[in-house]
Amino acid sequence: MNALLNDMAEQERLNHFIARIEAGEKIEADDWMPEDYRGTLIKLISMHGISEIMGALPEKEWVPKAPTLNRKLGIMAKVQDEMGHGQLLLRVVEDLLKPSGKKRDDLMQDLFNGDLKFHNVFHMEAKTWGDAGLIGWLVDGAAIISQTNMLGASYGPYSRALHRICAEEVFHAQHGEAIIMALAEGTKEQRKLVQDSINYWWESLLLFFGPPSKKEVGSSKQDVTIRYRIRTSTNEELRQAFFSKYVKRILSLGYTVPDETLQFDEKSKNWTYQQPDWSKLKVLARNEGPRSQDRLSLRRISYENNKWVREALAPEVI
Numbered sequence: 001m002n003a004l005l006n007d008m009a010e011q012e013r014l015n016h017f018i019a020r021i022e023a024g025e026k027i028e029a030d031d032w033m034p035e036d037y038r039g040t041l042i043k044l045i046s047m048h049g050i051s052e053i054m055g056a057l058p059e060k061e062w063v064p065k066a067p068t069l070n071r072k073l074g075i076m077a078k079v080q081d082e083m084g085h086g087q088l089l090l091r092v093v094e095d096l097l098k099p100s101g102k103k104r105d106d107l108m109q110d111l112f113n114g115d116l117k118f119h120n121v122f123h124m125e126a127k128t129w130g131d132a133g134l135i136g137w138l139v140d141g142a143a144i145i146s147q148t149n150m151l152g153a154s155y156g157p158y159s160r161a162l163h164r165i166c167a168e169e170v171f172h173a174q175h176g177e178a179i180i181m182a183l184a185e186g187t188k189e190q191r192k193l194v195q196d197s198i199n200y201w202w203e204s205l206l207l208f209f210g211p212p213s214k215k216e217v218g219s220s221k222q223d224v225t226i227r228y229r230i231r232t233s234t235n236e237e238l239r240q241a242f243f244s245k246y247v248k249r250i251l252s253l254g255y256t257v258p259d260e261t262l263q264f265d266e267k268s269k270n271w272t273y274q275q276p277d278w279s280k281l282k283v284l285a286r287n288e289g290p291r292s293q294d295r296l297s298l299r300r301i302s303y304e305n306n307k308w309v310r311e312a313l314a315p316e317v318i
Contacts, residue, residue: 059079090104130190149238150232198257240270
């Protein structure tokens with residue numbers, strides 16, 4: 001009998017929770033929330049936060065190699081911003097972790113152990129200055145499309161953090177676009193840098209949004225992030241938005257997209273395209289990408305070398 005009453009009370013709580021988010025209310029860290037909502041937020045925001053930090057590393061490699069002082073200052077500022085975004089998001093996760101007793105250090109150990117993933121694009125190499133520009137232009141552009149989709153997220157702390165992050169990401173994308181435009185207006189060799197970068201990064205950009213949803217026949221089950229109003233669009237809808245925003249821009253600069261099948265279908269109002277090799281996501285999830293281990297090693301060394309700072313700032317236990 002007690003178990004039945006507990007189930008009824010839990011269902012009533014869940015119904016009230018759903019009613020709140022459907023009414024547009026924001027859920028705060030101390031509010032009751034279902035465990036699948038909490039777990040989804042922890043997984044999503046942890047990956048986002050770690051990806052901001054790991055995503056700064058490919059461009060960090062270009063700080064000493066940037067072609068001019070102004071470019072050096074610009075990319076240094078961008079790296080600092082990305083690190084700040086990561087710290088802000090991990091702080092949001094810390095509040096969600098409190099009931100479990102886990103802390104930020106546990107998240108970092110999860111990263112080093114391979115349990116916490118980071119975005120596929122940041123496992124790749126940034127071999128040329130063209131790659132550095134394209135990361136800002138198209139990779140950050142893809143991130144903006146994904147993140148602005150969650151500006152109205154039902155979880156208040158994440159929504160508020162995203163408003164700050166997205167405002168800065170717009171500058172990052174403009175910074176990358178400025179690099180690409182300078183190369184596009186340059187020598188034949190400089191123009192080739194951009195085309196080579198587009199060819200190299202294109203598949204990674206498609207993988208960035210994740211695979212299309214596999215809806216079971218006769219099932220109306222929705223993705224939990226959409227059901228709980230953490231985001232509003234599916235992976236495929238976000239990818240279509242990316243095509244609509246950037247394909248014409250790429251072509252207008254005289255470059256090509258490495259997909260002869262890519263075209264806009266007037267009937268469906270969608271882009272048709274060659275599917276990427278989705279199995280690569282599993283390879284990258286195992287940290288077996290071109291620069292996965294190098295980036296993890298750099299992050300691990302930095303974390304250990306700065307352990308004394310964390311200990312000095314930790315509250316004294318009396």
